[in-house]
Amino acid sequence: MKRLLALLLLVMLATQGLFALGQEEAPEAGVSTLTWWHYGSGLAGKAIDSIVQEFNETVGKEKNIQVNAVFQGKANDVLTKTKAILQSGSTKDLPDLAQFDGSAVLDIRDVPSLIPMEDLAKQDGYDLTQLLEAARLSVTYKNKMIAMPFNSSTILLYYNKTAFDEAGIATPPTTLAELGNVAKALVQKDEKGNITRYGFANVPTTYELIVWLGQQNGLSYITDNENGHLGNPTKVLFDENGTMVNFLTRWKDLYATGAVENLTSDVNGAFASGRVAMIVASTSKLTTIHSMVADRFEVGVANFPAVDEQATGGVNVGGGAIYAFDNQSGNGDAAWEFVKFATSPEQQFNWHIATGYFPVHHDTYSMDAFQKHIEENPHYRVAIEQLMESNPKMQGIWVPSAYQIYYAFQSGILRMLEDDLSPEETSKALAQEINGYFEEYLRMQGE
Amino acid sequence: MRFIKASIATLFSLVVIFPIIYTISASFFTYADFTSIPAKLLPSSFYLENYVRAFAETSLARFLANSFVTATLGMLLRMGISIGAAYAFTFFTFKGRDVLFFVVIATMLLPSDALILANYSTIRTLGLTDTYLGIISTKLLSPTHIFMLRQYFKTMSREYREAALIEGCSDARFITTLLLPISKAVVITLGIHSFSNIFNDYLWPLLVTNKEGMRTVQVGLTMLGFSENLDYGPQFAAIALLMIPIVIAFIIMHSPIQNSVSSRFAGR
Numbered sequence: 001m002k003r004l005l006a007l008l009l010l011v012m013l014a015t016q017g018l019f020a021l022g023q024e025e026a027p028e029a030g031v032s033t034l035t036w037w038h039y040g041s042g043l044a045g046k047a048i049d050s051i052v053q054e055f056n057e058t059v060g061k062e063k064n065i066q067v068n069a070v071f072q073g074k075a076n077d078v079l080t081k082t083k084a085i086l087q088s089g090s091t092k093d094l095p096d097l098a099q100f101d102g103s104a105v106l107d108i109r110d111v112p113s114l115i116p117m118e119d120l121a122k123q124d125g126y127d128l129t130q131l132l133e134a135a136r137l138s139v140t141y142k143n144k145m146i147a148m149p150f151n152s153s154t155i156l157l158y159y160n161k162t163a164f165d166e167a168g169i170a171t172p173p174t175t176l177a178e179l180g181n182v183a184k185a186l187v188q189k190d191e192k193g194n195i196t197r198y199g200f201a202n203v204p205t206t207y208e209l210i211v212w213l214g215q216q217n218g219l220s221y222i223t224d225n226e227n228g229h230l231g232n233p234t235k236v237l238f239d240e241n242g243t244m245v246n247f248l249t250r251w252k253d254l255y256a257t258g259a260v261e262n263l264t265s266d267v268n269g270a271f272a273s274g275r276v277a278m279i280v281a282s283t284s285k286l287t288t289i290h291s292m293v294a295d296r297f298e299v300g301v302a303n304f305p306a307v308d309e310q311a312t313g314g315v316n317v318g319g320g321a322i323y324a325f326d327n328q329s330g331n332g333d334a335a336w337e338f339v340k341f342a343t344s345p346e347q348q349f350n351w352h353i354a355t356g357y358f359p360v361h362h363d364t365y366s367m368d369a370f371q372k373h374i375e376e377n378p379h380y381r382v383a384i385e386q387l388m389e390s391n392p393k394m395q396g397i398w399v400p401s402a403y404q405i406y407y408a409f410q411s412g413i414l415r416m417l418e419d420d421l422s423p424e425e426t427s428k429a430l431a432q433e434i435n436g437y438f439e440e441y442l443r444m445q446g447e
Numbered sequence: 448m449r450f451i452k453a454s455i456a457t458l459f460s461l462v463v464i465f466p467i468i469y470t471i472s473a474s475f476f477t478y479a480d481f482t483s484i485p486a487k488l489l490p491s492s493f494y495l496e497n498y499v500r501a502f503a504e505t506s507l508a509r510f511l512a513n514s515f516v517t518a519t520l521g522m523l524l525r526m527g528i529s530i531g532a533a534y535a536f537t538f539f540t541f542k543g544r545d546v547l548f549f550v551v552i553a554t555m556l557l558p559s560d561a562l563i564l565a566n567y568s569t570i571r572t573l574g575l576t577d578t579y580l581g582i583i584s585t586k587l588l589s590p591t592h593i594f595m596l597r598q599y600f601k602t603m604s605r606e607y608r609e610a611a612l613i614e615g616c617s618d619a620r621f622i623t624t625l626l627l628p629i630s631k632a633v634v635i636t637l638g639i640h641s642f643s644n645i646f647n648d649y650l651w652p653l654l655v656t657n658k659e660g661m662r663t664v665q666v667g668l669t670m671l672g673f674s675e676n677l678d679y680g681p682q683f684a685a686i687a688l689l690m691i692p693i694v695i696a697f698i699i700m701h702s703p704i705q706n707s708v709s710s711r712f713a714g715r
Contacts (some may be wrong), residue, residue, distance in 0.1 A: 292478060
């Protein structure tokens with residue numbers, strides 16, 4: 001017992017010492033200190049720290065603003081934490097700025113403490129058309145830009161160039177039908193007939209379907225209210241406008257080539273190891289995939305393959321944005337100064353080099369340094385040109401039960417392939433399931 | 448026969464020990480090692496960069512210290528409360544005892560995820576965010592522990608305590624000199640469980656801390672950015688470091704647990 005007490009005492013003492021270490025210095029008088037919650041880890045975390053440091057040493061010093069960037073876990077953790085504060089009603093504890101991804105929009109957009117970024121920009125006379133339209137629309141709700149796009153990315157086709165050369169394939173596929181032909185030519189088997197290399201690996205989820213459904217006929221909406229950007233979605237449109245059936249028909253043909261692996265996890269790893277010759281992934285994975293592949297083979301990138309020749313919409317902008325909150329500290333203008341700095345042409349260029357997220361500011365693209373950079377790194381050029389050719393109105397979906405919908409797509413498509421169901425019945429079943437989630441949500445919202 | 452037994456035991460222990468060995472091995476993997484085909488079991492070289500990066504890119508030492516303090520403190524307090532409560536529920540007779548016990552047990556039905564927002568609110572109102580107390584206070588009451596200890600204590604004859612009290616022994620002394628030594632196996636097992644439970648917690652410590660200096664190691668691990676960047680090396684290095692103390696604790700504790708379990712079986 002004595003020993004236990006002694007141990008407890010020791011721990012308490014140690015705690016005291018550590019408490020002291022945990023304390024911060026008091027902020028200087030007259031300086032507005034901003035807190036920015038972000039989810040940038042690894043490379044992105046370092047890049048965020050360097051943006052903040054540069055701001056604090058230059059503009060921040062001049063205008064008496066100091067930014068404190070706090071890593072708050074994964075994107076979903078930042079949201080959980082913010083929601084906890086909102087529910088406890090203690091808006092004073094909100095950060096001045098927070099980085100969220102698209103899945104947070106539904107929970108954040110109507111919060112009274114949210115300061116729409118467009119309001120802050122207008123007070124400063126900032127011209128919003130300096131930003132890429134597609135990026136701006138990706139955070140526009142009811143015709144108002146509620147946040148500042150920051151870490152923006154699109155989807156891209158990655159291919160094993162060495163395997164392409166060996167199989168005598170000169171150009172990467174541009175449609176799903178071509179993808180099937182190319183994939184078939186890339187399959188390798190061992191003596192026993194087991195496949196050692198698949199041509200392509202994917203099971204479409206929300207991420208891919210936003211593009212494969214949305215790009216059809218120039219632009220197709222997946223749900224009403226323009227994919228939820230004008231209000232809560234009440235029903236899906238992919239069954240009525242036929243885009244789902246069209247996509248599923250082509251997907252079934254693609255799968256019938258036997259060259260597609262139904263891989264749902266670690267797709268990038270399978271690609272890097274050479275087990276799969278083509279994948280689709282975010283442009284923000286460029287740096288990572290390159291270092292994973294190392295010198296095993298040459299990596300090529302190309303436009304995300306379109307569903308068919310009529311699917312001309314291109315790709316949408318995904319990723320995350322910075323949101324501003326009113327935490328009664330009156331830091332709104334200071335927060336805007338920082339947001340403006342972080343999305344300035346120069347900072348967006350550095351951010352792009354460090355992480356692979358594409359610059360959201362138009363002027364970055366005309367910088368000499370940027371031109372030189374895409375000259376030297378043609379892969380980045382592909383990603384950026386693909387975006388420039390896309391319809392900016394093609395946008396991600398803001399839906400409730402996003403998690404369930406993600407798996408509904410995945411398992412629905414898997415079931416179609418494995419049980420040989422028709423595209424029509426699969427589309428109908430998916431629409432029914434997802435509409436059910438919408439109804440449930442609207443009922444809870446009392447609409 | 449002996450040989451067969453030994454081989455079966457070896458086989459099972461290999462299954463258990465494999466993840467540990469693989470983690471240590473993978474902590475020396477280079478980027479290319481992780482993605483090679485066929486998958487590698489051993490690193491291609493003695494590559495220490497992952498460890499260097501794990502420490503250089505985060506305040507890993509500080510996170511480790513925070514985790515050890517909160518897990519140790521939380522474990523001791525939780526065990527103290529659980530032992531005290533289980534003792535009262537077993538040996539004392541007072542009005543409403545069974546109702547009270549039932550209420551404590553009923554809290555097992557509440558999933559901790561459902562309470563997280565309410566708990567956050569409370570901790571914030573108390574001004575305990577960014578403190579060790581904030582991190583551990585919601586972990587202190589464990590109905591499972593109380594229930595298990597009570598079941599264990601009930602197997603003991605009440606006459607022991609009556610005899611001890613007649614001899615002038617206090618409750619505290621009875622607990623420390625008789626009850627705990629007899630219940631060593633269950634107490635140590637629950638203690639280790641408490642420790643690793645608090646040590647492994649992710650969401651709660653993330654929620655109640657904002658200062659980097661107060662972050663625990665589980666939060667620190669995500670800072671290494673493994674999932675976004677598929678950069679597993681530093682992650683594995685950090686995990687390997689984390690395992691060492693826990694593995695040592697198990698090695699030290701395993702013989703008292705084993706002895707008391709086997710002696711109880713032998714006694715029956």
